Amino acid sequence: MASIALEIPRGAWRRPIGLPLENPGRSLPEPHVSIDDGYWQGVPLGGIGAGTIGRTYRGDFARWHLDPGRHRYEPLPACMFSIFVEDQSGRLSQALWTEAPSRELAAWPWRYPVGAGFYAALYPRSWFVYEWERLPVRLAVEQFSPVIPHNYRESSYPVAVFLWFIENPTSEPLRVGILFTWQNLLGFGWDHRVPGGGIHRSRAEALASGRMIGVEMMGGEGPAQEPWDGSWALAALEVPGVEVTYRTWFPAEGDGAEIWEDFAADGRLESDAGAISPPEGERAGAGLAATFRLAPGEKRVVPMALAWDLPIVEFGAGDRWYRRHTVFFGRSGRNAWEIAREALERYPAWREGIQAWQRPILSDPTVPDWYLTALFNELYFIADGATAWVVDPADPEGIGRFAQIECYDYPFYETLDVRFYGSFPLLMLWPELEKAVMRDFIATVPQADLTLRTIEANGGQAPRKLPGALPHDLGSPLEAPWRLPNAYRFQDPNIWKDLNSKFVLLLYRDYVFTGDRGLVESGWPAVRMALEYLKLFDRDADGLPENEGLPDQTYDTWPMRGPSAYCGGLWLAALEAAIRMADLVGDPEARSRYEDWLRRARESFEALLWNGQYYRYDALSPHRDSIMADQLAGQWYADLTGLPPIVPEPHILQAFRTIYDYNVRRFAEGRRGAVNGMRPDGTVDRCSNQSAEVWVGVTYALASAMLARGMEEEAWRTAWGAYHVTYEEKGYWFRTPEAWDERGDFRASMYLRPGAIWAIEWVRRR
Numbered sequence: 098m099a100s101i102a103l104e105i106p107r108g109a110w111r112r113p114i115g116l117p118l119e120n121p122g123r124s125l126p127e128p129h130v131s132i133d134d135g136y137w138q139g140v141p142l143g144g145i146g147a148g149t150i151g152r153t154y155r156g157d158f159a160r161w162h163l164d165p166g167r168h169r170y171e172p173l174p175a176c177m178f179s180i181f182v183e184d185q186s187g188r189l190s191q192a193l194w195t196e197a198p199s200r201e202l203a204a205w206p207w208r209y210p211v212g213a214g215f216y217a218a219l220y221p222r223s224w225f226v227y228e229w230e231r232l233p234v235r236l237a238v239e240q241f242s243p244v245i246p247h248n249y250r251e252s253s254y255p256v257a258v259f260l261w262f263i264e265n266p267t268s269e270p271l272r273v274g275i276l277f278t279w280q281n282l283l284g285f286g287w288d289h290r291v292p293g294g295g296i297h298r299s300r301a302e303a304l305a306s307g308r309m310i311g312v313e314m315m316g317g318e319g320p321a322q323e324p325w326d327g328s329w330a331l332a333a334l335e336v337p338g339v340e341v342t343y344r345t346w347f348p349a350e351g352d353g354a355e356i357w358e359d360f361a362a363d364g365r366l367e368s369d370a371g372a373i374s375p376p377e378g379e380r381a382g383a384g385l386a387a388t389f390r391l392a393p394g395e396k397r398v399v400p401m402a403l404a405w406d407l408p409i410v411e412f413g414a415g416d417r418w419y420r421r422h423t424v425f426f427g428r429s430g431r432n433a434w435e436i437a438r439e440a441l442e443r444y445p446a447w448r449e450g451i452q453a454w455q456r457p458i459l460s461d462p463t464v465p466d467w468y469l470t471a472l473f474n475e476l477y478f479i480a481d482g483a484t485a486w487v488v489d490p491a492d493p494e495g496i497g498r499f500a501q502i503e504c505y506d507y508p509f510y511e512t513l514d515v516r517f518y519g520s521f522p523l524l525m526l527w528p529e530l531e532k533a534v535m536r537d538f539i540a541t542v543p544q545a546d547l548t549l550r551t552i553e554a555n556g557g558q559a560p561r562k563l564p565g566a567l568p569h570d571l572g573s574p575l576e577a578p579w580r581l582p583n584a585y586r587f588q589d590p591n592i593w594k595d596l597n598s599k600f601v602l603l604l605y606r607d608y609v610f611t612g613d614r615g616l617v618e619s620g621w622p623a624v625r626m627a628l629e630y631l632k633l634f635d636r637d638a639d640g641l642p643e644n645e646g647l648p649d650q651t652y653d654t655w656p657m658r659g660p661s662a663y664c665g666g667l668w669l670a671a672l673e674a675a676i677r678m679a680d681l682v683g684d685p686e687a688r689s690r691y692e693d694w695l696r697r698a699r700e701s702f703e704a705l706l707w708n709g710q711y712y713r714y715d716a717l718s719p720h721r722d723s724i725m726a727d728q729l730a731g732q733w734y735a736d737l738t739g740l741p742p743i744v745p746e747p748h749i750l751q752a753f754r755t756i757y758d759y760n761v762r763r764f765a766e767g768r769r770g771a772v773n774g775m776r777p778d779g780t781v782d783r784c785s786n787q788s789a790e791v792w793v794g795v796t797y798a799l800a801s802a803m804l805a806r807g808m809e810e811e812a813w814r815t816a817w818g819a820y821h822v823t824y825e826e827k828g829y830w831f832r833t834p835e836a837w838d839e840r841g842d843f844r845a846s847m848y849l850r851p852g853a854i855w856a857i858e859w860v861r862r863r
Contacts, residue, residue: 101260101398101445101448102262103224103226103237103239103262105217105219105224105226106219106452106455106459107459107466107469108219108459108466108467108468108469108470108472108473109217109218109219109224109470110217110218110219110470110474110824110830111215111216111217111218112154112215112216113211113212113214113215113216114154114155114156114195114209114211114212114213114214114215114216114225114227115154115155115156115195115196115209115211115212116211116212117211118136118828120827121135121136121827121828122822122826122827122828122829122834122837122841122842122843123842123843124842124843124844124846125786125836125837125838125842125843125844127786129506131506131834131843131844131845131846132168132505132506132846132847133846134159134160134170134832134846135828136827136828136829136830137153137154137155137157137159138151138153138154138160138830138831138832139151139152139153139154139216139218139223139830139831140152140218140220140221140222140223140240140474140477140831141160141162141477141480141481141831142240142241142242142257142403143162143242143255143256143257143480144242144243144244144251144252144253144254144255144256144422144480145244145252145253145421145479145480145484145486145527145530146253146420146421146422146480146484146485146486146487146499147242147253147254147255147256147405147420147421147422147480147486148162148163148164148165148255148405148407149162149163149480149481150162150163150257151481151831152223152240153172154216154218155194155195155196155211156177156178156193156194156195156209156225157172157173157174157176157177157194157196158172158173158176158177159171159172159173161282162481162483163282163405163407164324164325165410165412165483165484165485165502165574166412166413166483166502166505166508166573166574166575167483167574168483168505168847172194172196172198173280173349174192174194174198174201174202174205174207174349175201175202175278175279175280175349175353175380175382176278176279176280177192177193177194177205177276177277177278178192178193178238178259178275178276178277179191179192179193179205179275179276179278179360180193180227180232180236180273180274180275180276181272181273181274181275181276181360181361181363181364181386181388182232182233182234182271182272182273182274182364183271183272183273183363183364184233184267184269184270184271184272185269188361189231189232190206190357190360190361190364191206191209192205192206192207192209193209193225193227194207194208194209195208195209195210195211196208200350201349201350201351201352201353202349202351202352202353202357203352203353204352204353204354204357204358205353205357209227209229210229213227213228213229213230214226214227214228214229215228218474218830218831219455219469219470219473219474220244220473220474220475220476220477221241221242221243221244221451221476221477221480222239222240222241222448222451223239223240223241224237224238224239224240225237225238225240233265233266233267233271234263234264234265234266234271234273234391235262235263235264235265235266236261236262236263237261237262238259238260238261238262239259239260239262240257240258240259240260241257241258241447241448241451242254242256242257242258242480243256243258243440243443243444243447243450243451244451244476244479244480245447245450245451245454246454246525246526246527247526247527247528248450249496249527249529249530250425251443251447252527253420253421253422253425253486254404254422254436254439254440255404255405255406255407255420255422255433255436256402256403256404256405256436256437256439256440257402257403257404257440258400258401258402258440258444258447258448259277259400259401259402259403260398260399260400260401260444260448261275261387261398261399261400261401262396262397262398263275263391263396263397263398263399264391264394264395264396264397265391265392265393265394265395265396266394267393268393269393270390270391270392270393271390271391272363272364272388272389272390272391273364273388273389273390273391274360274363274364274365274386274387274388275386275387275388275399275401276360276366276384276385276386277331277333277384277385277386277387277401277403278347278356278382278383278384279314279329279331279382279383279384279403280349280380280381280382281295281297281314281329281349281375281380281381281382281383282329282405283295283314283315283316283325283326283327283328283329284325284326295314295315295316295317295374295375295381296314296315296316296317296318296372296373296374297312297313297314297315297345297346297372297373297374297375297381297383298312298313298315298345298371298372298373299311299312299313299343299345299368299369299370299371299372300312300313300330300332300434302438304334304438304441304442305442306334306336306441306442307334307335307336307339308334308335308336308341309332309333309334309335309437309438309441310332310333310334310335310341310342310343310385311330311331311332311333311341311343311385311402311434311437312330312331312332312343312344312345312383312384312385313328313329313330313433313434314328314329314330314381314383314433315327315328315431315433316328316430318431320428320429320430320431321407321408321409321429321430321431322409323409323411324407324409324410324411324417325407326407326409326430327405327406327407327408327409327430327431327433328405328406328430328431328432328433328434329403329404329405329406329433330402330403330404330405330433330434330436330437331383331384331385331401331402331403331404331437332385332401332402332404332434332437332438332441333385333387333399333400333401333402333441334399334400334401334441335387338389338390338397339387339388339389339397339399340365340387340388340389341385341386341387341388342365342366342367342368342385342386342388343366343368343369343383343384343385343386344356344359344366344367344368344369344383344384344385345369345370345371345372345373345383346369346373346375346381346382346383347381347382347383347384348379348380348381348382349379349380349381349382350379350380356382356384360384360386363388364386364388365386365388366384366385366386385401387399387401400441400444402437402440402441402444403437404433404434404436404437404440405433405436406422406426406430406431406432406433406436407420407430408420408422408423408428408429408430409430410485410487412572412573412574412575412576412577412578413573413574413575413576413577414576414577414580414581415577416577416578416580418485418487418488418498419487419488420486420487420488421486421487421488421497422436423488424488424493424494424497455473458472458858464861465813465817467817467820467821467824468813468816468820468857470820470824471816471819471820471823471824471854472854472855472857472858474824474830474831475522475833475851475852475854475855476522476526476852477831478501478519478833478847478848478849478851478852479501479522479523479526479527479852481831481847482501482502482504482847482849483501483502483505483508483510483574484499484500484501484502485498485499485500485501485510485574485578486498486499486530487499496529496530496533497533498533498537498579499530499533499534500534500537500571500572500578500579501523501849502574502849503515503570503848503849504835504845504846504847504848504849505846505847506845506846507585507845508573508574508575508584509569509570509571509572509573509584509585510570510571510572510573510574510578510584511534511537511538511570511571512569512570512585512849513538513567513568513569513570513596513599513600513603514569514593514595514596514599514650514651515651515794515848515849515850516534516603516849517595517599517602517603517651517730518794518795518797518798518850518852518853518856519794519848519849519850519851519852519853520534520603520852521852521853521854521855521856521858521859522852522855523852524606524607524610524611525610525855525858525859528607528610528611531607532607532611532613532616534571535603535604535607535616535620536616536619536620537571537579538567538568538571538600538603538623539604539619539620539623541562541567541568541571541582542564542565542567542600542622542623542626542627543564543565543622543623543626544562544564544582545560545562545563545564546560546561546562546581546583547560547561547563548560548561549561550586551586552586552587552588552589553586553587553588554587554588554647554648554653554654555647557589559586559589559591560591561581561583562582562583562591563591563630564626564630565597565626565627565629565630566590566591566592566593566596566597566630567590567596567597567599567600567627568582568583568590568596569582569583569584569585569590569593569596570582570583570584570585572584587653588647588648588649588653589649592634592645592649593649593650593651594631594634594642594643594644594649594650594657594661594664594668595650595651595663595664595667596650597627597628597630597631597671598631598664598667598668598670598671598731599667599671600623600624600627601624601627601628601671601674601675601678602667602670602671602674602731602734602738604616604617604620604624604674604678605617605674605675605677605678605738605740606734606737606738608678608681609737609738609739614681617678617681617682618681618682621678621682621684624675624678625675625687628671628672628675628691631668632694639660639697639698639701639705640694640695640696640697640698640699640700640701640702641660641665641668641698641701641702641705642660642664642665642668643658643659643660644656644657644658644659644660644661644664644715645658646658646717646718648785650663650664652773652785652787652788653787654785654786654787655773655774655784655785655787655788656718656785657714657715657718658715658716658717658718658721659705659715659716659717659718660701660702660705660706660715660716661706661714661715661716662706662712662713662714662715662725662728662729663714663725663727663728663730665698665701665702665706665731666702666712666728666729666730666731666732666743666744667730667731667734668698668731669695669698669699669702669731669743669744670731670732670734670735670740670743671731672691672694672695672698673695673735673740673741673743674734674738674740675687675691676688676691676692676695677740679691699743699744702743702744703744703745703748707744707748708722709751710751710752710755711724711728711751711752711755711756712725712728712729712744712748712752714728714774719784720774720776720782720784720788722776722777723774723775723776723777723782723784723788724755724756724759724760724774724775724776724777724782725773725774726756726760726771726772726773726774726795726796726799727773727792727795727798727799728752728756729744729749729752729753729802730798731743732744732749732802733798733799733801733802733805733856736802736805736806737801737805737856737859737860749806750806750808753802753803753806753808753811754808754811756771756799757803757808757811757814757815759775759779760772760773760774760775761811761814761815761818763775763779764781764791764839765818765839765841767814767818768818768821768822768826769791769818769819769821769822769837769839769841770791770793770796770815770816770818770819770822771791771795771796771799771815771818772789772790772791772839773787773788773789773790773791773792773795774788774789781839786844787836789838789839790836790837790838790844791818791819791822791836791837791838792835792836792850793819793823793833793834793835793836793837793848793850793851794835794848794849794850794851794852794853795850795853796815796816796818796819797816797819797851797853797854797856797857798853798856799815800812800813800815800816800819800857801853801856801857801859801860803815804857804860804861805860805863812857816854816857819851819854822837822841823851826841827841827842827843829843829846832846832847833846833847833848833851834846834847834848835848835850
């Protein structure tokens with residue numbers, strides 16, 4: 098274990114511990130106030146679908162996504178790391194948080210000095226390096242969960258590993274203690290109380306690498322019956338020279354004097370072996386301490402693990418599922434200790450798996466460090482996006498069902514128009530999960546749900562789902578995902594003009610990347626149905642579906658009328674993809690029909706929308722001559738997947754040059770990404786809130802499209818603007834929003850679409 102060295106890779110985002118941010122971004126007031134917890138954020142811990150916990154760069158555990166679809170932000174002081182050091186001049190003990198609680202645990206020494214060290218993050222790993230003049234030791238911790246590409250086992254684990262690196266740089270021996278305390282969060286720590294207070298008990302067992310010692314917190318002896326029930330465990334490895342002691346219980350709402358005075362006396366705890374049921378109704382904590390001596394110049398690595406086993410997922414309509422990790426640990430909910438054991442045994446292999454995956458990208462000298470920062474850290478959403486990865490009862494040994502949310506403000510799973518941009522990391526790193534999602538969309542195409550719903554934008558009535566119309570989403574955690582698609586009802590998704598084309602393009606993209614012909618063969622009837630349905634909106638027989646003068650696509654407050662560059666271009670690319678898929682499945686009749694449609698549509702697209710410099714926003718709206726950043730979204734996918742150009746080659750480059758000149762360079766001095774809409778006179782299109790916004794995912798997609806066309810300087814400058822606002826200027830790290838305005842104020846934090854940055858990596862790998 099001592100051979101494991103502290104190593105913070107190139108590209109890791111860094112910030113002084115607890116340093117406030119001047120002029121952070123704020124939530125935009127319109128159309129509603131988004132979740133805004135501020136910039137105190139950090140890398141989330143926890144596997145895919147396991148529930149996640151966010152530890153901020155000031156040292157507290159504050160963001161809780163343990164229950165899919167439910168966001169809670171609240172620092173819990175009892176969930177804490179603390180340090181003890183004794184040298185010849187005396188003793189020092191300190192909780193490692195730059196803030197202090199308002200009431201509880203008042204006896205603990207809080208307010209670690211702001212700026213005394215730094216935090217670094219390169220998902221899924223993060224680091225605290227403590228540099229305080231009062232600390233006679235060099236102290237750092239690396240924390241991570243085993244979120245490893247192409248790994249469909251450990252990536253689902255509800256576990257976090259903490260590797261403490263300690264060195265004595267002095268000329269005298271030191272005594273060091275590291276205290277890890279945790280609040281029992283069964284009942285999610287707030288809304289439920291486990292009957293009788295549950296059970297806390299100490300445990301110890303021999304492993305090949307040492308003795309595992311810690312505390313297990315359970316709701317009871319029998320299997321968990323509720324989604325808030327299960328078990329938690331915190332454990333450390335005792336090896337020669339390291340003593341691990343513990344407290345099975347302490348009041349997390351009191352002043353904390355008893356446990357702190359115990360720890361501060363000698364850096365250890367007076368272990369209270371056995372089991373205890375904390376008083377019912379009280380917030381209870383547990384703690385463990387690793388204590389050791391360091392000779393001058395000596396180094397030591399101390400591993401600790403936190404694990405939780407909350408096996409049941411329940412959604413708003415009452416549907417219940419078992420989380421993915423139960424395939425490997427059973428469904429009782431009493432297996433947190435076993436998960437922690439595997440972490441303490443396997444963490445070197447997990448760490449090496451993460452490093453081996455990232456190393457080739459990090460060692461590429463042709464890419465800037467800021468790109469690496471954004472590329473890897475935007476992956477936080479794979480686990481943190483209210484992610485559900487559950488066992489499919491119809492195939493309990495299979496890959497399971499998977500879904501990530503659009504965002505917590507818009508709680509919809511696998512929003513189709515958004516995942517068109519944001520699903521690249523899922524496809525490129527966990528392709529079996531991407532294919533599972535697409536199989537779920539394939540199944541929805543012929544489905545009908547004629548239940549009438551009120552459309553929020555206009556008060557009208559519309560069926561929930563019409564056959565042939567792709568759903569906006571696969572459901573909501575507030576209802577019944579997979580069983581009730583189309584939870585969205587701000588607009589009527591049955592008349593959207595981008596969803597069906599995007600479905601066809603996603604299916605073809607996934608085939609191109611995976612080579613799985615079976616995906617195309619199983620989806621072909623749905624492709625044909627989707628295209629026939631969308632063709633019905635070509636009411637004037639010009640080959641292009643007409644937008645209806647209201648927001649009927651992903652820009653759902655920005656209306657289009659008549660043929661539009663955005664939806665028309667997606668239609669052209671979808672027809673090209675369908676022609677390729679018709680060849681794959683051997684359907685010459687469909688191929689011939691789509692060729693006829695494409696020929697007519699391409700002629701109309703050029704005649705109606707090309708103006709010599711760019712493709713007009715649409716053909717008939719009052720703002721039809723606006724310059725849309727996303728006007729060539731269809732061409733973007735055509736280039737990514739090797740399809741023929743949807744428009745003449747010279748027009749592609751000219752349009753991208755115009756977009757770069759207007760939407761990037763002339764907006765906010767070229768420092769905030771690509772604004773969605775610009776007028777030909779160089780002013781921002783303010784006909785809607787969305788036309789005047791930068792969409793982070795669209796900016797990354799545009800950069801990818803430019804890069805695919807050889808516009809390297811323009812591509813990197815465009816993408817840099819999105820990185821700059823997120824990680825340098827406005828404090829959106831680990832909550833990257835959908836959008837911001839010219840000031841940098843945001844809408845819809847923690848959003849799916851920014852995963853489009855991985856489309857840049859797609860182009861680079863070609």
